[in-house]
Amino acid sequence: MTYPAWATNTLDCLAVEEGTRFQALVDEPLTEVGLILCRAALERGARATVTVIPDAARPLAWASEPFLDSLASTDAAVMFKAHIHDGEFAPFRHPIYKRIEQTGTRLAFGPDLDDEILATEMAADYDEMAARCASLIAALGAASTIRVTTPGGTDCTFDVTGRSWITDDGRVQPGHFGNLPAGEVFIAPTRTGAQGVCVIDRSIALGGLGLLGTPISLHFDAGRIVEVSGGPEADVVREAIAEAGEGADVVAELGIGTNERARITGKIITDEKVLGTAHVAFGDNTGHYGGDNSASIHVDGVMADATIEADGTAVMERGVIAT
Numbered sequence: 001m002t003y004p005a006w007a008t009n010t011l012d013c014l015a016v017e018e019g020t021r022f023q024a025l026v027d028e029p030l031t032e033v034g035l036i037l038c039r040a041a042l043e044r045g046a047r048a049t050v051t052v053i054p055d056a057a058r059p060l061a062w063a064s065e066p067f068l069d070s071l072a073s074t075d076a077a078v079m080f081k082a083h084i085h086d087g088e089f090a091p092f093r094h095p096i097y098k099r100i101e102q103t104g105t106r107l108a109f110g111p112d113l114d115d116e117i118l119a120t121e122m123a124a125d126y127d128e129m130a131a132r133c134a135s136l137i138a139a140l141g142a143a144s145t146i147r148v149t150t151p152g153g154t155d156c157t158f159d160v161t162g163r164s165w166i167t168d169d170g171r172v173q174p175g176h177f178g179n180l181p182a183g184e185v186f187i188a189p190t191r192t193g194a195q196g197v198c199v200i201d202r203s204i205a206l207g208g209l210g211l212l213g214t215p216i217s218l219h220f221d222a223g224r225i226v227e228v229s230g231g232p233e234a235d236v237v238r239e240a241i242a243e244a245g246e247g248a249d250v251v252a253e254l255g256i257g258t259n260e261r262a263r264i265t266g267k268i269i270t271d272e273k274v275l276g277t278a279h280v281a282f283g284d285n286t287g288h289y290g291g292d293n294s295a296s297i298h299v300d301g302v303m304a305d306a307t308i309e310a311d312g313t314a315v316m317e318r319g320v321i322a323t
Contacts, residue, residue, distance in 0.1 A: 003040045006122035010180060011040055013126065013170035014076035014106050018045030021075045025067065028055045029082035030113060037078060059085035063095040071096070071103040076172075078180070084111040085207070089284075090296040097177055097287050107177040108170075112267040121181035121270050124261040130169040132258050133185050136321060137165050140185070143310035146254060148278050150303045151318070152201040152215060156280070158254050159193025163290055169258075176288050183259025183273035188291030194220035194251035198280045200301030202264050203271045206240055209233055210266030216301065218280065225249040225282055240297065244283065247295030253281035255300070256308060256316065264302070271302045276319025278306035 016022050022041045026034035034050040041048040051067065053060070071077070079096070093109070100107050110122075140146075144161040148154055170182035201215040214231030225241065228234045241248045255272055262273035272279040281300040285291030289298075308316040315322050 001039075001043065003036065004118070004123070006118040007036050007040045009122055009124075009126050009170065010037060010078060010108065011044065013178070013180060013182070014078070014108055014172055016041050016044055016046050016076050020044070020046040021073055022046045022048045023070065023074050023077045024048070024050045025053065025077065025079045026050065027053045027058070027081045027083060030080050033080055033113070033118070058083065060088050060092040063092050068095065068099050071099050071105045074103070074105050076106045078108045078110065080110040080113050082113055089298060094284075100177060101175050101287065104174040106172040106174055108172055108180045109177055110180045111269050113269070117181060117265075117267070117270060121183070121259060121262050121273060124181070124183065124259050126170050126182070129183055129258055129260070130167075130171065132321070133167045133169045136185050136256065136258065136315065137167055139315040139322065140165055140310045145311055147309040148198070148254070148303070149307045150199060150201070150278070151305050152303060153199040153217070154197060154303050154306070156194060156196030156198050156220060158189040158251070160187050160189050160254070161193070163187050163189065166288075166290060179269060181259060181262065181269060181273060183262055183275075184255045184257050186253050186255035186289075188253055188285040188289045189251050190223065191250055191291070191293050192223040194223045194280075196220060198301065198303060200280075200303060202277065202302040202304050203266050203268065204233070204237070204301040205268035205299050206236055209236055211264070218282070218301065220251060223251045237299075240299065241282070244295060244297045247293050248283050248297055250282060250293045250295065251280065252283050252285035252291060252293060252295075252298055253279075253289055253300070255279045255281070256306070268300050268302070272300050274302070276305060276316070278303050278308065
């Protein structure tokens with residue numbers, strides 16, 4: 001049987017083959033997606049199961065103990081959701097991320113998925129994207145200072161001394177999680193390592209926002225957000241930081257998009273992957289991100305047409321990767 005490109009890419013990214021213990025955890029609207037993945041995995045000779053989270057159980061206030069226990073006998077898993085809730089990060093997703101570090105499970109997380117994302121971003125040429133990510137990582141090298149500027153007004157420097165760039169090309173390693181669709185390289189700056197302003201002019205990953213009508217300016221001083229300016233959307237960001245409490249205002253991540261099929265949709269899972277964009281996050285960056293700041297939120301904001309300099313050398317200019 002021939003399966004859609006998104007299903008083949010998903011299983012390839014998780015190295016599902018004969019004998020792999022695979023499971024899909026999906027929400028109710030993606031029931032058929034979970035079944036297709038399991039059918040495709042079974043055809044490869046894997047052992048596969050699917051679990052569906054009822055809409056009536058959302059938002060999830062805890063990680064299911066049976067699911068956490070099952071990870072000890074799971075080689076590869078996907079969590080694909082048609083709907084995500086901001087409040088589920090700390091009680092639901094974070095314990096799962098911590099558990100896979102112990103079990104060695106390969107986990108792919110796909111939030112806000114729909115048929116268009118599966119047919120577009122998830123159908124990219126993942127081999128070509130992996131090569132693009134590797135080339136960009138090589139250009140960034142061991143630089144300790146990254147400067148990001150954009151036509152929208154961003155001008156911010158990031159101290160990444162001692163931190164390593166991480167490739168998100170879809171290939172998930174044991175004990176780690178990765179986003180699907182994939183397509184970025186990212187790093188966790190030091191907790192005092194952001195100075196300047198990031199103008200979020202495309203989208204931000206906060207419930208009720210997504211695509212922005214008015215840009216949001218995040219003013220960083222010694223790694224902390226000291227001012228959030230803009231229109232009504234800025235009020236939502238200030239409230240989210242205040243409600244989240246300790247660690248929520250600290251720089252968490254700097255990322256660069258590498259997926260040539262990714263679109264600006266208002267959903268962060270596609271927006272942060274758009275080739276030529278950069279994104280900055282504040283809040284939690286522990287675990288897979290490689291940082292040491294704990295918080296109950298992790299919020300990404302996307303900036304268009306980025307110029308990236310690594311220790312003064314341009315590796316991307318106005319959204320075009322230097323060759």
